Amino acid sequence: MSGVDPYVAIAxxxxxxxxxxxxxxxxxxxxxxxxxxxxxxxxxxxxxxxARGPLERAAELQARARAALxxxxxxxxxxxxxxxxxxxxxxxxxxxxxRLGSRVDRSA
Numbered sequence: 001m002s003g004v005d006p007y008v009a010i011a012x013x014x015x016x017x018x019x020x021x022x023x024x025x026x027x028x029x030x031x032x033x034x035x036x037x038x039x040x041x042x043x044x045x046x047x048x049x050x051a052r053g054p055l056e057r058a059a060e061l062q063a064r065a066r067a068a069l070x071x072x073x074x075x076x077x078x079x080x081x082x083x084x085x086x087x088x089x090x091x092x093x094x095x096x097x098x099r100l101g102s103r104v105d106r107s108a
Contacts, residue, residue, distance in 0.1 A: 007051035007058075010039055014061035021068040 013035055020029040047055060 006039055006042055007047060007054035011054040011058040011061065013039065014058040014065070018061045018065040018068065021065040021072070024072055026072075 013032065017029060017032055020026075020032070
């Protein structure tokens with residue numbers, strides 16, 4: 001095994017992370033944490049010079065994954081706001097219906 005192999009593995013894992021982030025597969029993304037921990041624990045304190053390429057690639061992939069996750073987060077927040085707004089509207093209509101319900105002739 002060459003000195004670059006773990007760094008290539010880091011870039012490959014970052015690529016997988018980006019794929020999962022783009023697909024919105026958050027649980028699978030979280031499941032990568034042990035692999036990251038295992039790779040990081042096996043690294044020397046200072047990477048060799050030939051690890052630069054894979055590490056730069058991994059950093060770029062992680063930045064893209066972060067951007068994808070931030071986009072997903074923003075999308076979820078918009079959906080939550082819309083749901084909360086719809087819930088408030090439904091509550092308002094329910095209150096009106098209860099008030100009007102006491103005035104409705106139900107004998108028919």
